């Protein structure tokens with residue numbers, strides 16, 4: 001199994017960081033977790049793409065995690081040579097988001113259907129709203145969900161992917177919580193969004209101060225990784241943006257609470273999770 005951070009950014013636009021999205025390459029194909037800004041640009045960088053996704057999973061419906069879902073839906077449909085339904089798993093509300101996205105695309109769908117004789121089917125997005133437990137199973141691959149705490153955003157979920165004896169957990173946005181602790185226990189890797197409490201407090205910008213109460217600061221992500229006993233903690237979705245030359249500060253803050261390996265993600269950071277799968 002292989003883990004690829006497609007987008008390591010946050011809502012704050014950055015020239016070198018796409019929005020939040022992670023690709024997990026398993027023995028049954030590519031699974032996409034969240035679909036932030038530029039997801040297909042980055043997927044192309046590892047020879048994946050809209051038609052390669054076995055399924056898409058959304059941790060929550062904040063716009064930075066979903067803004068390019070419309071690109072995934074449209075590109076998969078418009079480049080297909082036969083109907084290729086897209087399976088999307090996400091928290092309650094995902095069906096509404098997908099229906100609204102397809103409604104937004106209605107004119108484009110009409111243009112392409114009218115123009116291409118070889119395209120005579122509409123996008124087909126099959127939504128499964130998930131809360132907890134096993135949500136996807138194919139061969140050796142199992143995806144399990146658990147509720148997280150990103151209040152007042154609700155509901156939100158984390159996902160654990162097991163492929164044979166290898167495992168990775170996608171935390172999404174959350175403060176430390178029992179659901180994530182339970183899901184991440186013993187995983188090989190934990191991908192966790194993080195903020196720098198010290199820097200945000202120093203900046204003193206009210207809109208940024210607001211996010212302190214629903215994200216994990218870096219040491220909190222480290223503590224979650226330590227409690228769960230994971231092998232590798234991958235920090236992503238850094239707020240505020242990482243200052244050049246200050247990468248070590250983020251890693252040191254995580255290591256203050258976690259004895260395992262810490263990786264500060266960049267776009268296309270790739271982690272091999274061992275012999276199972278691909």
Ligand SMILES: [Zn+2]
Nearest residue numbers: 060062150173
């Ligand atoms: Zn969020």
